[in-house]
Amino acid sequence: MTLQLDLPQEVHKLLGPKPEREALAALLLHLIRQDKLTVARAGELLGLDRWEAIDWYNAQGYQYPDYSHEELAHDLRVARDDLGL
Numbered sequence: 001m002t003l004q005l006d007l008p009q010e011v012h013k014l015l016g017p018k019p020e021r022e023a024l025a026a027l028l029l030h031l032i033r034q035d036k037l038t039v040a041r042a043g044e045l046l047g048l049d050r051w052e053a054i055d056w057y058n059a060q061g062y063q064y065p066d067y068s069h070e071e072l073a074h075d076l077r078v079a080r081d082d083l084g085l
Contacts, residue, residue, distance in 0.1 A: 024045070028046065029042070032057070032062075039054060040053055042057075043057075
């Protein structure tokens with residue numbers, strides 16, 4: 001699918017030498033943050049393997065996995081209960 005955007009010249013210059021890839025990466029990050037896309041799938045769409053995708057995501061200022069302290073504590077409690085610890 002092709003999507004055509006009319007961008008101000010200033011924005012186009014800021015996107016650097018590969019504006020299409022930069023725009024796609026920004027859109028994928030937006031979809032990840034909305035829980036509509038996984039980091040792994042975004043990586044596939046960018047031509048990255050799973051570890052490269054995680055590195056890419058972390059390089060954008062996000063932490064993978066994107067757990068809050070409460071979510072992590074909950075998951076640890078559930079894992080301990082499941083293991084009988």
